[in-house]
Amino acid sequence: MDEMTDGAAYGLHGRFLRGLALAGDGEALRADGRSVGYRELHRTALAWAGALLEAGGGRPGVIGVLGNKTVGAYTATLAALYTGSAVVPLHPGFPEARTRQALRAAGVTALVAAADAAPLLPGLLGPDSTLPVLVPEVPGAGTVELRPDQALDAPRAVEPGDTAYILFTSGSTGRPKGVPVSHSSCAFYFQQVEKRYDFTPDDVFSQTFDLTFDCAMFDLFTAWGSGGTLVAVEPGALFALPDFLAAQRVTVWFSTPSAIRLVRRTGGLTPGALPTLRWSLFAGEALKAEDAADWQRAAPAATVENLYGPTELTITITAHRWDPATSPGACVHGAVPIGRVHDGHDWLLAGEDGTPAAPDAAEGELWVSGPQSTTGYLHRADDAGRFPRHAGRIWYRTGDWVRRAPDGELTYLGRIDHQVQVQGIRVELAEIDHAVRGCAGVEDAVTVATRDGDALELVVFYTGEARPPAQFARQLRQTLPPGTLPKHYEHLPALPLNANRKTDRTGLTARAEALVGRRPAAR
Known part of the structure; x- marks a missing residue:
């Protein structure tokens, strides 16, 4: 060439x-009812x-x-x-x-x-x-x-x-x-993509992400780099996803995990409902084991993967390939592992004080250094603490707390700011989310922390069947340590999503602030 x-x-x-x-x-593109x-x-x-x-x-x-x-x-x-x-x-x-x-x-x-x-x-x-x-x-x-x-x-x-x-x-x-x-x-990233996937000109790629979300760049330039077809997916398509995928002959799906829960609620995750898919990729928030398993049953011919990566590390930096036989046992708090950091990068775990931990540390904040990392923000004042120099190189502090498994794979536990201290006990909000999802009738749950005076209060927002708070308290006492039980529970028809179709934690936190103090706590 x-x-x-x-x-x-x-x-x-x-x-x-x-x-x-x-x-x-x-065909390069389908959107607006047109083919280009x-x-x-x-x-x-x-x-x-x-x-x-x-x-x-x-x-x-x-x-x-x-x-x-x-x-x-x-x-x-x-x-x-x-x-x-x-x-x-x-x-x-x-x-x-x-x-x-x-x-x-x-x-x-x-x-x-x-x-x-x-x-x-x-x-x-x-x-x-x-x-x-x-x-x-x-x-x-x-x-x-x-x-x-x-x-x-x-x-x-x-x-x-x-x-x-x-x-x-x-x-x-x-x-x-x-x-x-x-x-x-980008060049280094797409080299990793080409090593991992077998995309061809026959593939038809979904494009669920807005162009302001970096995962959209994956959609565009994996589709176009392989000679495949990019198909814009409007939100309404998720309400009849099996029909949409069949009509468009989509073979590669990529979205946030929130899409799985929406498709489930609309009856689109029945076994074998998504037969055209060869690859199913998820990123942007934690992928739950039950969601991965349900999607795999609906798309039996697809390989399902959980991808992870902040914008600062060029789209995604790790990947875990779902295996129905082994992946469930590797999940932590119900979350699917995010996998291994891409070759060519160095990574380490840092402690809560922001200093690198011992090489054999099992948990910590993920730091990454290598060719996919940006060198800093447009305005250097925003860099503060995010791009530290250590061991002669610049690192990106992800702000994500991860756990290292014996086989070297990583599991995402949550944002550092989603770790809170309640009565002197460090609480992983992801652990509470997982416990609440195990309660009868609950489909999904998100826990946020807010203050009531000097006290830190945990507020649970959940979907599914509405239940009295006291029932939650009784059941959760069986799984959560003393002192970590949430006191406030709010039923929602669906968890709100932000512009990137991730769970809107900022909006939920604001709602929690309004709830706490004017509602009796669960006993």
């Missing part, structure tokens, strides 16, 4: 060029990229993409990469103030808006904005003109250390933290 077809000089977007070489006449082929998507991205470079004086910059899970948003993402610029996905459903913060923090030099996001531009940018804006699907809506003579002949090459994309995560100060991810980190 020459440089163009192998994509080596083109970083992350080189994976699309590989797919173009493998399946040029194939590889050649058409490539030509359109080159045209949009040329217009963006013309507006920017021919120099790469930082390009925001305002859109989500539409043909326009996917094309804009590829076009921005084709310019050699860093891409900043921006969700049209997020508050304007947050999006404006991201635009400023990333130093966005141009913006591409999908058709459905165009009406948001006046309120987002204001009347005095000089930011170049391309709205290619809505003539006259932007300030950048799209002309045929501007189209690039080929994508712009990049350097390995150049930033491929910037994503924003929650910040403790209320200001989102920008995470720049380099082309070299």
